[in-house]
Amino acid sequence: xxxxxxxxxxxxxxxxxxxxxxxxxxxxxxxxxxxxxxxxxxxxxxxxxxxxxxxxxxxxxxxxxxxxxxxxxxxxxxxxxxxxxxxxxxxxxxxxxxxxxxxxxxxxxxxxxxxxxxxxxxxxxxxxxxxxxxxxxxxxxxxxxxxxxxxxxxxxxxxxxxxxxxxxxxxxxxxxxxxxxxxxxxxxxxxxxxxxxxxxxx
Amino acid sequence: xxxxxxxxxxxxxxxxxxxxxxxxxxxxxxxxxxxxxxxxxxxxxxxxxxxxxxxxxxxxxxxxxxxxxxxxxxxxxxxxxxxxxxxxxxxxxxxxxxxxxxxxxxxxxxxxxxxxxxxxxxxxxxxxxxxxxxxxxxxxxxxxxxxxxxxxxxxxxxxxxxxxxxxxxxxxxxxxxxxxxxxxxxxxxxxxxxxxxxxxxx
Numbered sequence: 001x002x003x004x005x006x007x008x009x010x011x012x013x014x015x016x017x018x019x020x021x022x023x024x025x026x027x028x029x030x031x032x033x034x035x036x037x038x039x040x041x042x043x044x045x046x047x048x049x050x051x052x053x054x055x056x057x058x059x060x061x062x063x064x065x066x067x068x069x070x071x072x073x074x075x076x077x078x079x080x081x082x083x084x085x086x087x088x089x090x091x092x093x094x095x096x097x098x099x100x101x102x103x104x105x106x107x108x109x110x111x112x113x114x115x116x117x118x119x120x121x122x123x124x125x126x127x128x129x130x131x132x133x134x135x136x137x138x139x140x141x142x143x144x145x146x147x148x149x150x151x152x153x154x155x156x157x158x159x160x161x162x163x164x165x166x167x168x169x170x171x172x173x174x175x176x177x178x179x180x181x182x183x184x185x186x187x188x189x190x191x192x193x194x195x196x197x198x199x200x201x202x
Numbered sequence: 203x204x205x206x207x208x209x210x211x212x213x214x215x216x217x218x219x220x221x222x223x224x225x226x227x228x229x230x231x232x233x234x235x236x237x238x239x240x241x242x243x244x245x246x247x248x249x250x251x252x253x254x255x256x257x258x259x260x261x262x263x264x265x266x267x268x269x270x271x272x273x274x275x276x277x278x279x280x281x282x283x284x285x286x287x288x289x290x291x292x293x294x295x296x297x298x299x300x301x302x303x304x305x306x307x308x309x310x311x312x313x314x315x316x317x318x319x320x321x322x323x324x325x326x327x328x329x330x331x332x333x334x335x336x337x338x339x340x341x342x343x344x345x346x347x348x349x350x351x352x353x354x355x356x357x358x359x360x361x362x363x364x365x366x367x368x369x370x371x372x373x374x375x376x377x378x379x380x381x382x383x384x385x386x387x388x389x390x391x392x393x394x395x396x397x398x399x400x401x402x403x404x
Contacts, residue, residue: 007239008246009348014216019249019339019346037209039397044210046394047221048341051355053392061403105393129375132331136338137221139250144221146211153253173331190255191307192248195241201263 018140023186025148026082028179033087037145038178045141050134053106056098056127057134058170060091070163075175076154086150086177091160092138093170094131096124128171135174142178148185150177220342225388227350228284230381235289239347240380247343252336255308258300258329259336260372262293272365277377278356288352288379293362294340295372296333298326330373337376344380350387352379 008015016022038061046055062068068089072080083089099116106112116123142149152175160172210217218224240263248257264270270291274282285291301318308314318325344351354377362374 007236007242008346010219010246010346011213011216014213014220015246015346017212018216018220019246019343022250024251034209035403038401040209042397042401044212044217044221046400048224048338049226049351049353051353055395055400057400059401061401067404101395101399105395108392129334132334133338133341136250136335136340137342138338139335140339140342141221144210144212144217149251151251151253190310193257193303193307195244197303198248198257198259199240199244199261199263201237202269 017146018143022143023148023181023189025150025177025179025181025185026187027182027185028082028086028148028150028177029182030085030087031180033147033178037147038088041138041141041145041147044144045134045138048134048137050130051126052102052109052112054098054126054130055101055105055134056095056131057138058093058095058131059138060093060164060170062089062091063087071160071175074156074159074163075152079152079154079175082150083152083175083177087179088177090176090178091164091172092131092135092174092176093165093172094124094127095168095170096120096127097169098127099123124171128173131173139176142176147178148181152176219348220345224345225350225391227352227379227381227383227387228389229384229387230284230288230350230352230379231384232287232289233382235349235380235382239349240290243340243343243347246346247336247340250336250339252332253328254304254311254314256300256328256332257303257307257336258297258333259340260295260297260333260370261340262295262366262372264291264293265289273362273377276358276361276365277354281354281356281377284352285354285377285379289381290379292378292380293366293374294333294337294376294378295367295374296326296329297370297372298322298329299371300329301325326373330375333375341378344378349380350383354378
């Protein structure tokens with residue numbers, strides 16, 4: 001697994017844990033995911049950059065019970081069984097009201113809150129784009145806690161937003177199961193595009 | 203720096219390198235960034251998940267010279283000086299023609315390529331959303347190579363797409379300087395939202 005000639009400086013164990021060996025999980029054991037683990041994942045994933053430090057990612061956590069049951073009704077049918085029993089299922093969302101934090105989080109540009117307040121379209125686009133970059137950080141943060149992530153795009157975003165987010169301006173982007181991988185958790189690894197496929201140097 | 207009570211299992215050095223100690227750089231030394239480093243960054247960042255393995259992130263690399271000069275004209279004025287001399291500046295883009303790879307990258311769902319081909323809006327939204335998640339993976343990949351990233355949202359996306367991407371369906375999302383941090387590379391760390399600010403557990 002270790003390539004002694006790699007130009008990467010990140011320790012090979014960390015490469016494996018976050019990137020190369022980690023794998024999307026589709027089943028989970030009943031071993032709990034603690035509040036402390038969720039807190040630590042956020043406190044790691046909050047650091048990498050967003051534009052003007054906007055940090056629009058928001059997270060709704062559900063455990064099996066009433067809230068989870070309400071969430072299940074908005075998922076694609078193929079995602080319901082595995083989500084019903086996952087220790088934690090997170091709804092990752094973009095906060096379109098992120099600008100209220102800017103006087104604290106980006107004091108270097110006074111008036112920025114007011115400029116965003118006056119432009120709903122730019123504000124929502126900024127929220128969605130930067131929260132989506134943060135999703136990348138967050139999914140790797142789950143793996144940094146030694147847990148497996150199971151991200152799912154198959155859900156009704158309008159249904160979830162109406163069910164949970166009418167009061168706070170959050171817009172759901174992705175639903176993610178979090179836990180310890182259970183039996184037959186993994187599907188075979190699918191091919192990745194090569195550096196030649198994905199990059200261009202004129 | 204090390205918290206012995208953390209529930210994270212990722213080594214503290216790796217936490218620091220990718221998340222907590224790393225910092226957006228605004229100046230760079232003239233120490234080169236090699237093709238091998240760029241290749242290794244991609245080969246790490248390609249692994250974390252995208253929906254249906256679509257992998258729409260594409261990267262245009264520029265070094266100082268003609269292509270870089272063409273790029274500079276489309277950047278916000280405040281971003282031009284630092285970008286002029288950065289060893290590598292990457293344009294991160296979404297490939298709206300990603301679906302041509304699906305027979306290879308997602309063979310488990312035959313006909314998916316044709317369904318995306320018939321729906322331009324869904325295809326572009328899928329490309330932009332998943333490429334943006336991959337930007338999160340990619341920025342951490344730059345740090346995994348021991349390099350600093352300087353992401354910039356201040357540019358004219360239509361200008362860049364017209365200049366570079368009329369033939370291939372790429373849509374520019376973010377411009378990123380890559381190199382070794384130079385003198386006064388870092389601005390002070392701005393505050394991050396707390397777990398309480400950003401999460402909700404009913």
